[in-house]
Amino acid sequence: MALSPVQLIRPKRFGDSRGWFTEVYSVPAFEKLGITCTFVQDNHSLSVPAFTLRGLHFQTPPRGQDKLVRCVRGRIFDVAVDIRNGSPTYGQWVGAELSAENGHQLFIPIGFAHGFVTLEDNCEVSYKCSDT
Template sequence: MIDQSSPVRLIAPKRFGDARGWFTEVYSEPTFAKLGIDCTFVQDNHSLSVPAYTLRGLHFQTPPHGQDKLVRCVRGRIFDVAVDIRKDSPTFGKWVGAELSADNGHQLFIPIGFAHGFVTLETDCEVTYKCSDVYAPAHDGGIRWDSVGIDWPMPAGTSPELSDKDRIQPGLAEFDSPFAYDGRPLVPLA
């Protein structure tokens, strides 16, 4: 059962398998509406990260172009994270994370007001995600990956592969959030 009071949701779509393989429905507007997720997705993104321990994030878009995201890993394994960055939230700066993989088929729904990032746990990982708004470069934002206290699952002494942009993001302490708290604190993923 999915905790419908939680703003961030771990979703495990059912797979129907036989000798040929399996089939799953990864998104259905009526099914998601029953879960309390009623955004409209307008853009799909797909990334390939070749080296293991490539870290992408922590990213978001500011209002009025905030993005709800539905993330899944279609090849390999990632550790996917959402960080509460809503001003006045009792869980501001807290994070939740889950392993998403091609094998488990799990997805993470990350609403507006949360920073998103992931680290690849093996080589050649592909990640797809739906977004509720298009990319708006003037509203692109981020916080530094190591400023929140996330327990990234990397071997001791490993430095992640980062983009130049992610190396210079501000820390959470320097971030002045434009996101409003909606009354739903972040809760652990079920």
């Protein structure tokens, strides 16, 4: 991703005739990526109509949140916008398509606004947060 420290995570899937298995979160694996936050809450949303817009959301200190976002049904276009005062990339954004099919996740650190738009009907999004 062009806007560090936002990271696109591509978990490996191990498949056979029954389907597949993937590890979506592991402290040691994420530490190797430089992600050392502690997640304390999981959220799950359903957006029924296609092109539902959610965001841009952000939490201000002292309740800032790191987020790990994934789409578990359907497809979304997920976006992170740098809102850190004084950052050389202030106001810049990155985005990625997250889908149940590709299994990709977006790590969005504290200091970034987050939002997404659904690309089809009945999208479910699950995300971890480092604060409540």
